[in-house]
Amino acid sequence: MTQPPHPDRPHWRVYPVGLVGELVNAAINALIPFLLGTGLAFLLMLAVGLVAEEGVLDPGTSTALDQLARAAAAPVLALPFGVGLLTTVLFALRETITSRALARAAARGAPRTAVPHPSQVDLVAAEPPFFAFFLFSVCLAGLGLLFCVVAAFTVNDSEMEFLATIVAVTGACGLLVVLSLLGRPAYRRRRLAIAAHWTTVEERAAWNRAAPAPSRTNADGAGLPDTLRRRKTVATRYEVAAATCLGLGFGLLQLWLFVTHPHRSTTEAGPRVDHAAGIEAVLDVGIWLFAALMGVGVVLAILGYFAGSAVQQGERAILTDALNDPEAPRPPGALLQKYAARQPVVLAQALTVVASLGVTFGWAVHSLGTGGMEDVATLYGGARETFGGLVTQAQITLVVSVAVVLLAILWNAGAAIHGHDLRCRVVERWPVKPAPRMVGEDGKKKPDPASIGPSLTPKEARTAPER
Secondary structure, three states: OOOOOOOOOOEEEOOOOHHHHHHHHHHHHHHHHHHHHHHHHHHHHHHHHHHHHHOOOOHHHHHHHHHHHHHHHHHHHHHHHHHHHHHHHHHHHHHHHHHHHHHHHHHOOOOOOEEEOHHHHHHHOOOOOOHHHHHHHHHHHHHHHHHHHHHHHHOOHHHHHHHHHHHHHHHHHHHHHHHHHHHHHHHHHHHHHHHHHOOHHHHHHHHHHOEOOOOHHHOOOOOOOHHHHHHHHHHHHHHHHHHHHHHHHHHHHHHHHHHHOOOOOOOOOOOOOOOOHHHHHHHHHHHHHHHHHHHHHHHHHHHHHHHHHHHHHHHHHHHHHHHOOOOOOOOOHHHHHHHOOOOOOHHHHHHHHHHHHHHHHHHHHHHHHOOOHHHOOHHHOOHHHHHHHHHHHHHHHHHHHHHHHHHHHHHHHHHHHHOHHHHHHHHHHOOEOOOOOEEOOOOOOEEOHHHOOOOOOOHHHOOOOOO
16 A cells, blocks of 8 residues: 655656647647558558459459559558658657746746656656757758759759749758757756756655566566456457568568569569469469458457557556555556556547548549549549549548547547546556666667656756755
């Protein structure tokens, strides 16, 4: 049994970051499974495209599937780029919002014994700040500049609009780089103000009170009721089965390509080699098996998310019951460590994965049915007639998919606001140290100091006298 800490003893506290901060965190939590869904869409696109290319179906169906797979390649390539950029922007906003929230709390006289939780300190003491945002922006600006230089010597008068677009994008990326640099001085000033309020002495005292991070052997299922352990087993089996199917599918694909394209290189597929009728029949079975494994793997991955939702509900119920009972024993360390951090709604994550598939193939069907792809290449000839009757359904799919993503963001934000009290009570009553993060090159890795102890006060300021 562990009672909540006395207010005069140093302990960790999770400070609220406001509605905007919760929305930013919720958007990050929604975009990560959206990217996963884009990867699953790529696997499905690959399976559909190979089935169509092999001509194992009638010519009309094969042509339609080939057009669908090729059209889906555009969102599969564009979405990770756009979502990746948006995610880095949100990472930078999260660091800024968290540091401002803690600076406000310090300025308003928050108890010096209520030290910010390490998950928040990490966002306040990042070195360098906004690194992901800065790196992504620099890479995009550099790539855009390279395109500008090449295009300036190759485009003709009819392509000046294209050159202007590249210049505008490059300029926008350069502006993002400048913004990431301009925000650093204010970020560091806020960190110093926060560190002056919560010194290394108080941080270390709060760290010393926390239990060690649970070992890997006790990190999954130890100390949980049998019912919840069974649910975790089911969710894990779905995940393992999905990974197995996808792994087997890729292995089968490599074997299939070895037989059908023996002269391929790292950049070129090479010519398709025809074999005897018996071998071709086996190859047809192989391509169908590959497509089936990809499809089943995607379905199992989504089912794993839904199974994980039941596990999450059970875990929250265990913590809530324990917190409401002053005599309750200490819950498992892995559970405490997990819920010391903000937990997204697993069901919302699952819906976001499905929405990503809807956006990818909904856009592909819509672009084919409206004739937009026929202007791109002649291989899309006849796509308007084939997919024209599905345009309305594709539009509905797109609208619903975007709405589901927005719903997932609002759902995660609402759950975080509603669950803030649970997280605070867990952190204050049963503090658990985070798992150490290893940094450095292979063979020279060492724990990140921010993950194993006090890190609010910068190294260069720690030599100053402490209160």
